[in-house]
Amino acid sequence: MDKHRVTTYEDIARENYWQTVWRRFRHHRLACVSLAVLAVICTAAILAPVIAPYDPEEIAGPFGAAPSFKFILGTDQIGRDMLSRLLYATRISLLVGVLATAISTAIGVILGLLGGYFGGWLDIAIMRFTDMVMSFPYILLVLVAAAIFEPGLWSIILILGFVDWPGIARLVRGNVLSLRETNFVKSSIVAGMPVRHILFSDILPNTVAPILVYATSVMALSMLDEASLSFLGMGVQPPAASLGNMLNSAQSMTVLTKQPWLWLPPGLLIVILVVAINFVGDALRDALDPSAVMTIRKAGTAVPGDEKEDGKGSHAEKGEGAV
Amino acid sequence: MTKYIIKRLLIALPTLIGITIIDYAIMCFAGSPLEMMQGARISQAAVAAKEAALGLDKPFYIQYIMWLGQLLQGNMGFSIKSYEAVSSMIGSHLGPTLLLMGVSLIVSLIMSVPAGIYSAIHQYSKGDYAVVTASFFGSSIPGFFLSLLLVYIFNVTLGILPSGGMVTLGTSGGAGDVAAHMVMPVLVLSVSMAGTNIRYIRSAVLEILQQDYLRTARAKGIGRRSVIYKHALRNALVPIVTVIGMQIPVLFGGAVIVEQLFSWPGLGLMTMSAILNRDYPVIMGVCLLSAVVVLLANLVTDIVYAVVNPAIQYD
Numbered sequence: 129m130d131k132h133r134v135t136t137y138e139d140i141a142r143e144n145y146w147q148t149v150w151r152r153f154r155h156h157r158l159a160c161v162s163l164a165v166l167a168v169i170c171t172a173a174i175l176a177p178v179i180a181p182y183d184p185e186e187i188a189g190p191f192g193a194a195p196s197f198k199f200i201l202g203t204d205q206i207g208r209d210m211l212s213r214l215l216y217a218t219r220i221s222l223l224v225g226v227l228a229t230a231i232s233t234a235i236g237v238i239l240g241l242l243g244g245y246f247g248g249w250l251d252i253a254i255m256r257f258t259d260m261v262m263s264f265p266y267i268l269l270v271l272v273a274a275a276i277f278e279p280g281l282w283s284i285i286l287i288l289g290f291v292d293w294p295g296i297a298r299l300v301r302g303n304v305l306s307l308r309e310t311n312f313v314k315s316s317i318v319a320g321m322p323v324r325h326i327l328f329s330d331i332l333p334n335t336v337a338p339i340l341v342y343a344t345s346v347m348a349l350s351m352l353d354e355a356s357l358s359f360l361g362m363g364v365q366p367p368a369a370s371l372g373n374m375l376n377s378a379q380s381m382t383v384l385t386k387q388p389w390l391w392l393p394p395g396l397l398i399v400i401l402v403v404a405i406n407f408v409g410d411a412l413r414d415a416l417d418p419s420a421v422m423t424i425r426k427a428g429t430a431v432p433g434d435e436k437e438d439g440k441g442s443h444a445e446k447g448e449g450a451v
Numbered sequence: 452m453t454k455y456i457i458k459r460l461l462i463a464l465p466t467l468i469g470i471t472i473i474d475y476a477i478m479c480f481a482g483s484p485l486e487m488m489q490g491a492r493i494s495q496a497a498v499a500a501k502e503a504a505l506g507l508d509k510p511f512y513i514q515y516i517m518w519l520g521q522l523l524q525g526n527m528g529f530s531i532k533s534y535e536a537v538s539s540m541i542g543s544h545l546g547p548t549l550l551l552m553g554v555s556l557i558v559s560l561i562m563s564v565p566a567g568i569y570s571a572i573h574q575y576s577k578g579d580y581a582v583v584t585a586s587f588f589g590s591s592i593p594g595f596f597l598s599l600l601l602v603y604i605f606n607v608t609l610g611i612l613p614s615g616g617m618v619t620l621g622t623s624g625g626a627g628d629v630a631a632h633m634v635m636p637v638l639v640l641s642v643s644m645a646g647t648n649i650r651y652i653r654s655a656v657l658e659i660l661q662q663d664y665l666r667t668a669r670a671k672g673i674g675r676r677s678v679i680y681k682h683a684l685r686n687a688l689v690p691i692v693t694v695i696g697m698q699i700p701v702l703f704g705g706a707v708i709v710e711q712l713f714s715w716p717g718l719g720l721m722t723m724s725a726i727l728n729r730d731y732p733v734i735m736g737v738c739l740l741s742a743v744v745v746l747l748a749n750l751v752t753d754i755v756y757a758v759v760n761p762a763i764q765y766d
Contacts, residue, residue: 256466260470263700263743264738265700266700266701267703267708268707268738271722271726272735274726275726275734352591352593356708361727384602384603395593399592402591403591406587406590406591
């Protein structure tokens with residue numbers, strides 16, 4: 129039976145945690161494909177200034193021309209090259225996704241740590257505040273904020289960042305509450321370690337896994353929301369291109385029917401990006417879960433945990449543990 | 452259980468007050484809330500008199516109390532654009548939105564519950580794989596892109612469905628007409644909801660299927676079908692109820708964009724035009740309303756939990 133194993137028992141014994149995670153991740157073929165696709169798209173976006181054939185804001189060709197050798201994806205209604213615009217738009221959409229996720233994760237982690245660890249009034253206050261923010265329908269809050277503060281790249285990043293944190297805060301708080309009762313944390317407290325140490329060296333590293341998984345779904349959601357907002361004109365403003373506002377032109381019937389190269393590429397790219405991020409997050413969830421028995425399973429067979437409290441979240445977290 | 456309900460209501464109260472405070476704070480960013488309550492059609496002389504009456508010189512928490520008092524009497528302010536009372540605007544636009552939301556919720560449940568359960572029961576089969584991949588795509592596709600695609604397919608290419616509005620212009624409508632207009636918006640809303648629901652239900656049913664009491668039932672020799680339908684599904688009600696509860700806030704949000712795209716004359720369309728026109732009284736009225744509805748929906752979900760599964764202990 130040893131002949132069929134890719135890694136031998138000695139190798140597994142010598143692995144550190146992240147190598148184990150990577151090995152388990154590799155079994156989800158779909159997620160690996162998604163990771164590769166994401167890597168390609170990200171590289172293309174980062175290298176946009178180098179590989180874009182034209183400047184995205186330069187009027188280079190005829191209005192609304194179909195794809196041809198000179199303009200691989202055609203030109204838009206005022207003559208700008210579509211391929212270059214697509215590259216720069218991906219850049220901006222990815223930037224918004226990553227930064228918004230970073231901001232909301234940072235806020236959520238800090239609030240969750242503080243509330244979960246110190247308990248008492250601080251915890252109650254933070255949890256009530258989280259409830260209040262979660263009660264407002266997400267899209268409404270984002271749209272209203274975009275209406276009040278002038279739309280633009282940085283306002284959209286900040287708005288999305290400040291609206292996404294409740295889920296992470298709840299998740300982290302739940303984990304901190306259970307970690308606080310473990311022996312190693314209790315012994316740190318008894319030994320008189322400074323709070324900073326307990327929070328950041330004992331508790332935080334043990335909650336990284338669910339945070340990572342949740343962050344991927346937050347990133348997918350942020351990119352979708354940025355696209356929706358830009359589509360409605362409340363996000364990234366023209367002439368800067370973003371995947372959402374490139375789709376804006378498709379609202380007219382002529383574009384919709386006669387010029388599919390104007391709206392199909394950005395739309396498909398959004399779908400591909402979001403699907404890929406979701407697959408990767410899903411596989412990451414499987415790979416990071418230490419209680420799951422390792423079976424060769426197809427990708428996309430588990431569900432990221434949701435944020436509802438009272439242990440309903442942990443129900444969904446476990447998914448299919450044993451076969 | 453009554454104790455639990457009372458406790459939940461009491462806990463919800465501070466959250467409710469907090470929501471009004473957040474609403475008030477956002478309105479302060481946008482302008483003076485008390486002024487918005489009175490409407491814009493007042494002359495300069497009256498403004499000065501009003502200022503004293505409104506207490507605009509008083510500290511901001513007193514202003515908040517006055518605003519809250521007005522709110523509880525049903526005065527949500529007047530629209531900057533149309534001078535109509537916000538409460539009557541909301542009232543007249545509520546019906547179509549409720550119709551759209553209700554039908555979408557039902558359709559998405561019809562799609563997701565059987566699919567999730569089937570997928571969990573036949574885990575690792577081709578059907579399971581197909582369902583899960585489909586649900587991934589369903590939840591990843593942006594609503595507006597799906598709407599564009601649907602309009603392209605059904606309206607432009609096939610010409611069988613109208614592309615917007617609630618009734619065909621010039622006719623008085625009728626159930627069939629409204630239904631035809633509803634097909635595409637409902638599809639867009641339910642597909643994206645079903646995407647997340649299927650995964651959630653699947654995972655929850657999977658966990659139920661591994662429980663010891665089902666293993667005992669199978670060991671006792673009860674047929675597989677009976678085990679699933681009688682024992683497992685009853686416990687699957689809990690996650691299904693969660694799912695329904697989770698959808699209400701999503702519906703409010705998703706409806707905004709879909710109503711805008713399909714010109715469905717509901718709350719979402721009204722909100723969208725208010726946002727585009729920076730019509731703050733209307734915007735904040737809708738926000739407040741939806742936050743309150745969401746809070747109530749969560750409350751009702753939790754109470755239904757306690758009813759559906761007496762084993763759940765809340766302390």
